[in-house]
Amino acid sequence: EAGVAQSPRYKIIEKRQSVAFWCNPISGHATLYWYQQILGQGPKLLIQFQNNGVVDDSQLPKDRFSAERLKGVDSTLKIQPAKLEDSAVYLCASSFYSGTGGNTIYFGEGSWLTVV
Amino acid sequence: GENVEQHPSTLSVQEGDSAVIKCTYSDSASNYFPWYKQELGKRPQLIIDIRSNVGEKKDQRIAVTLNKTAKHFSLHITETQPEDSAVYFCAASKGSGNTGKLIFGQGTTLQVKP
Numbered sequence: 740e741a742g743v744a745q746s747p748r749y750k751i752i753e754k755r756q757s758v759a760f761w762c763n764p765i766s767g768h769a770t771l772y773w774y775q776q777i778l779g780q781g782p783k784l785l786i787q788f789q790n791n792g793v794v795d796d797s798q799l800p801k802d803r804f805s806a807e808r809l810k811g812v813d814s815t816l817k818i819q820p821a822k823l824e825d826s827a828v829y830l831c832a833s834s835f836y837s838g839t840g841g842n843t844i845y846f847g848e849g850s851w852l853t854v855v
Numbered sequence: 856g857e858n859v860e861q862h863p864s865t866l867s868v869q870e871g872d873s874a875v876i877k878c879t880y881s882d883s884a885s886n887y888f889p890w891y892k893q894e895l896g897k898r899p900q901l902i903i904d905i906r907s908n909v910g911e912k913k914d915q916r917i918a919v920t921l922n923k924t925a926k927h928f929s930l931h932i933t934e935t936q937p938e939d940s941a942v943y944f945c946a947a948s949k950g951s952g953n954t955g956k957l958i959f960g961q962g963t964t965l966q967v968k969p
Contacts, residue, residue: 772956781861781944781959782899795956830898844889844957846898 741765743847745831751853757819760850764812764833770794772844773806773816774830782830788814821854828852857882859947861960869968874935876963878945879927885947888921888928889957893942902943903930935967 744763752758764771769790774782785804786796790811799806803822808814818825828849835843858881868874880888889904905912905919905928912919916935921928932939942964946957 779962781859781946781962782957783959784956787956843901843904845901846891848898 743831743833743845745829745847745850747850748848749851749853751855752821754823754854755820757817758821758852759815759817760829760831760852762814762816762831762847764814764831765835765845768833768835768845769811770834771808771814772832772834773814774832774846776828776830776849778827785816785829818852821852823854826852826854857885857947857949857958859945859958859960861945861963863963864961865964865966867966867968868935870935870937872935874930874932874939874965874967876930876943876945876965877927878929878947878960879925880947880958881926882947882949883923883926885926885949887948888919889946889948890917890919890930891944891946891959893944893962895941899944932965935965937967937969940965940967 746761771788773785775785776782785799786806787794788808791808806816828851830849831847832844861878886907890902891899892902893899903914903917903919905921916933918931942962944962945960948957
């Protein structure tokens, strides 16, 4: 079974520039998540999609971050303009409902962003 | 909202010893508790999970226990090996269907000394 695919794996940009990350979830997974993981910390949820609708974006800094999942499959996360504190790994994840409560969530390898 | 606290932040054990990592959660409605292992530069990978209708679950050398009353759950690794060295994250989730979101603990760096 193919895993969650993300690109690019690494990106270095200057502050105030923009960047976009792409994610392709596991086939058949209706739920897609974007997490931000700052070095030394646990992943923090930015946004959760159910098919192409947003379920939770309460922790997404909407003045600079945006995300979409137009056809309910692939997703893009954009940052514009970037700040130094946005340096982190952006993890995409997907899940299916197992039917017994709770989701089994699978992560991609992450997109490493350095803002200089 | 949900808050997950994880302890210790670092743990060093000798090969063959046991390791225990503990987490507490704040939202009594949480019903799903996975544990992830993350090696340096790699993705978090699910190693074991437990749902709120179960008190304990084992898979070879790893086990997880859940105390719903006290709102805490623990990861137990027995007969540790150097390849167990990694960062371990606990998480908690609530909600039904596909709406549950994972809230992660801060992570525990486990070092297994040969």
